[in-house]
Amino acid sequence: MGGAATNSGINYQQRIAALALAALYTKFDLSPTFGLDRPLLIESIHFETDDPIDDLKLISNNGSFYLQIKRSLSLQTEEGTDLYKTINQFITQFLKRNLNDHFILATSPQSSRSVTQDFAKITESIRLNDSSFSSNPLNQSEKEALDKFKSIFNTIFEIQSKKKASENDFIEFAKKVYISSIDIEQGKPNEQVALILLNSEQMLDSVLVWKMLISNSLEYARKRQSINKKALEEILHRYKIDPKREESKNTSELEELLKTEIIQQGYFPVAKEVLLIESFVEEADLLIVELFRFSDDGKIKHKFRGDKVILENGEEWKIIHRAATFSGLERFISENQDKLRLSEKKIAILPANGIDEAENTNGAELHRKYLLDLQSKNTDILKCLHCDKPLNPSGSVLVEISDIETKPAMGAVHSKCLRVVDRVLGLTGTLKSEATKDKYLQEFDFKEWARCLMKGQGMINQLKNNPFMQNQDKMILWSSDNKEFRDYGYCIKFNMSDGSTIHMTDRGRIHRFNKTDAELAALQMTESVKKAKDDGNPMAFTSQKNSFGNYSQLLELKDADETIIEIETVETDKYSKLLEKRDEHINFYAPMCLVRSYEDESILNLNNIVPIISDPLAFGSIFETWKNLGIDMDSNEVELQILQTDVDFDGFMRSCFADGMFPIIDPLFDKRGNLVKGIQIKHMEQEFAVKSELHRKSVIDPHWRKGDKVKIEFPFTTADNYPVGVLVEDEFLIGDGERYVIFRPIENGEELKDMTFSVPSRLLAYWN
Numbered sequence: 001m002g003g004a005a006t007n008s009g010i011n012y013q014q015r016i017a018a019l020a021l022a023a024l025y026t027k028f029d030l031s032p033t034f035g036l037d038r039p040l041l042i043e044s045i046h047f048e049t050d051d052p053i054d055d056l057k058l059i060s061n062n063g064s065f066y067l068q069i070k071r072s073l074s075l076q077t078e079e080g081t082d083l084y085k086t087i088n089q090f091i092t093q094f095l096k097r098n099l100n101d102h103f104i105l106a107t108s109p110q111s112s113r114s115v116t117q118d119f120a121k122i123t124e125s126i127r128l129n130d131s132s133f134s135s136n137p138l139n140q141s142e143k144e145a146l147d148k149f150k151s152i153f154n155t156i157f158e159i160q161s162k163k164k165a166s167e168n169d170f171i172e173f174a175k176k177v178y179i180s181s182i183d184i185e186q187g188k189p190n191e192q193v194a195l196i197l198l199n200s201e202q203m204l205d206s207v208l209v210w211k212m213l214i215s216n217s218l219e220y221a222r223k224r225q226s227i228n229k230k231a232l233e234e235i236l237h238r239y240k241i242d243p244k245r246e247e248s249k250n251t252s253e254l255e256e257l258l259k260t261e262i263i264q265q266g267y268f269p270v271a272k273e274v275l276l277i278e279s280f281v282e283e284a285d286l287l288i289v290e291l292f293r294f295s296d297d298g299k300i301k302h303k304f305r306g307d308k309v310i311l312e313n314g315e316e317w318k319i320i321h322r323a324a325t326f327s328g329l330e331r332f333i334s335e336n337q338d339k340l341r342l343s344e345k346k347i348a349i350l351p352a353n354g355i356d357e358a359e360n361t362n363g364a365e366l367h368r369k370y371l372l373d374l375q376s377k378n379t380d381i382l383k384c385l386h387c388d389k390p391l392n393p394s395g396s397v398l399v400e401i402s403d404i405e406t407k408p409a410m411g412a413v414h415s416k417c418l419r420v421v422d423r424v425l426g427l428t429g430t431l432k433s434e435a436t437k438d439k440y441l442q443e444f445d446f447k448e449w450a451r452c453l454m455k456g457q458g459m460i461n462q463l464k465n466n467p468f469m470q471n472q473d474k475m476i477l478w479s480s481d482n483k484e485f486r487d488y489g490y491c492i493k494f495n496m497s498d499g500s501t502i503h504m505t506d507r508g509r510i511h512r513f514n515k516t517d518a519e520l521a522a523l524q525m526t527e528s529v530k531k532a533k534d535d536g537n538p539m540a541f542t543s544q545k546n547s548f549g550n551y552s553q554l555l556e557l558k559d560a561d562e563t564i565i566e567i568e569t570v571e572t573d574k575y576s577k578l579l580e581k582r583d584e585h586i587n588f589y590a591p592m593c594l595v596r597s598y599e600d601e602s603i604l605n606l607n608n609i610v611p612i613i614s615d616p617l618a619f620g621s622i623f624e625t626w627k628n629l630g631i632d633m634d635s636n637e638v639e640l641q642i643l644q645t646d647v648d649f650d651g652f653m654r655s656c657f658a659d660g661m662f663p664i665i666d667p668l669f670d671k672r673g674n675l676v677k678g679i680q681i682k683h684m685e686q687e688f689a690v691k692s693e694l695h696r697k698s699v700i701d702p703h704w705r706k707g708d709k710v711k712i713e714f715p716f717t718t719a720d721n722y723p724v725g726v727l728v729e730d731e732f733l734i735g736d737g738e739r740y741v742i743f744r745p746i747e748n749g750e751e752l753k754d755m756t757f758s759v760p761s762r763l764l765a766y767w768n
Contacts, residue, residue, distance in 0.1 A: 012071035017217035032454035034180040046226040052092035063100025075114035077152040118145035120179035140500040200446030269324040270367045271358035276320040284348035298363035304403035304421040374410040386417040398425040452591035477684040490518035493573040497566040507588035518572045593640040702731035711767040
């Protein structure tokens with residue numbers, strides 16, 4: 001048993017080291033992974049060092065980050081325990097008094113919540129407010145964690161320094177400590193981040209490279225070695241489909257990108273326009289015309305707008321394609337023979353005599369310098385000028401933008417983004433390859449996805465790993481009532497039977513209300529708690545995962561080492577950021593991917609099902625099962641669009657449900673077209689509305705009617721502060737026989753149109 005546990009711990013340590021290697025190689029900021037308050041762009045990695053904190057050392061321009069890695073840890077602080085040993089190592093390093101040292105305890109979700117949440121919250125609270133952190137609101141387990149932390153620090157500090165620790169010593173030490181819960185075992189979120197990062201570098205096989213990095217980490221640790229980016233590049237260089245050259249200054253990168261047939265001929269063409277236009281003569285259908293671009297004094301002679309060229313005399317021609325050279329126009333014609341049906345059309349050529357000499361004029365030379373200056377203002381040369389997405393390897397075009405409707409620019413665009421007025425200089429060089437075998441990933445922003453994934457998919461990961469639910473039964477109840485008003489000052493507190501407190505959460509964060517709504521929610525929750533207790537099935541939470549539900553439900557859901565803690569009372573509470581259990585920037589749903597047509601960018605609709613993808617690397621296998629629905633489409637005809645935040649996700653859900661669509665995450669279908677796997681998303685308010693209608697009954701002689709102006713007389717609200725509003729429908733009965741109304745608040749004489757509440761009639765009084 002001990003051997004198996006040791007091996008799993010070693011594997012966990014090497015996986016974290018491998019993630020650091022992937023981040024070093026891709027220049028990816030790992031600060032979100034470790035919960036740091038400063039960027040972590042790794043410059044070198046040191047394995048099994050001679051430092052007191054010896055598992056891993058990451059060097060960056062923001063200092064040294066020392067990692068002690070423990071796969072499983074509990075808040076046991078007796079001498080000889082893993083936590084005692086870790087704190088002892090941290091204090092030894094701390095006493096060296098290096099200003100830019102930071103100490104990271106990296107552990108997995110296998111560790112107890114008292115470590116991953118309570119201990120982590122304490123160190124973060126001290127960093128946020130080192131002068132009065134001890135007065136922050138803490139529940140019982142958090143208080144115990146703080147007491148243990150201070151006690152073990154004081155004990156070890158005195159042993160090592162031969163003097164008692166001051167309060168300032170403790171604060172300065174705690175500010176350097178970061179507790180990081182990293183889920184990186186096979187198939188887990190941080191392994192997905194690593195694979196995405198490697199995939200962004202176009203590896204032959206990202207999975208095999210990832211396994212190699214894990215193996216290498218074990219070897220580096222055995223030999224107590226270190227590695228920097230240059231050495232890592234030498235190792236991984238051969239495993240890339242199309243290795244990129246070492247990055248250089250912007251101008252050098254431009255020269256590498258612009259390796260077109262034009263540059264290779266030794267000059268940069270600026271002095272002429274080569275246009276394919278609709279013919280203005282009867283003898284031809286299309287014309288190829290050459291135009292001098294500059295007048296004798298260096299001014300540009302012709303203007304471009306929409307799909308037209310406007311000549312000096314005001315005449316307009318309709319453009320089919322605009323190029324810098326004849327060779328470029330010939331390539332366009334060759335590639336578009338079928339699309340333009342050129343075999344059926346007559347094409348005439350109108351050349352301009354002596355035009356090649358125009359490239360040697362002062363005006364042309366000045367314009368070349370102007371274009372290079374334009375390019376220097378293009379801050380991300382590897383993104384499309386038009387859509388701002390990453391350029392794909394096989395479909396990018398180098399252009400000069402010089403029409404009167406857009407700002408001047410120079411760089412590359414996707415073939416599908418190319419406009420007829422864009423002056424085409426040639427195909428991009430280093431990107432002209434089939435480096436990504438799947439077209440739907442060619443323009444995918446892997447690093448942006450990895451960045452979002454570091455702080456995302458909180459709900460989805462929990463649901464995917466829920467062992468109690470069958471694949472086809474997994475479901476999300478999505479609420480449309482998410483206004484992202486995170487600045488309200490009130491919340492709901494549950495006082496538990498063990499003396500602890502738990503706050504009501506929404507998407508993993510404390511649900512914040514204004515005062516009126518908080519009082520109403522507390523009242524409704526109090527009634528629900530009382531009714532559940534009277535029915536012999538009280539509302540409760542589990543002790544570790546804080547799963548919420550009735551007692552009977554939690555008996556089935558709780559882990560073996562968890563107990564069930566009942567809710568005793570409910571009350572309103574003032575909100576504090578320091579009450580939060582998790583990072584407020586973590587997304588509950590996002591990032592997610594929408595599947596769109598590559599050509600027209602319409603969202604894919606599978607017989608009224610809208611598929612949403614949680615892992616872009618798994619899309620190919622998911623897409624294959626859609627053919628069982630009779631979908632006649634190749635995966636290379638679609639692209640993936642990232643929904644980066646929960647705000648983006650909510651916006652799409654609203655439009656999706658408004659159109660009567662059925663969103664499903666990662667849907668898989670069998671040969672008969674049946675859904676066998678996927679997470680269904682349902683509209684919470686719509687579902688509850690349907691269910692409540694089944695239990696709602698009209699009142700024969702209602703006392704309260706639609707339009708009545710009322711006030712709600714809460715037993716704990718002062719007489720001058722009753723919520724007031726209007727009823728939006730007549731009084732009705734619900735299943736338990738109690739009378740209810742639908743109440744809409746009025747503030748400052750205005751009805752709050754987007755707010756309605758179900759309120760027991762017995763709380764109402766007339767309001768004039």
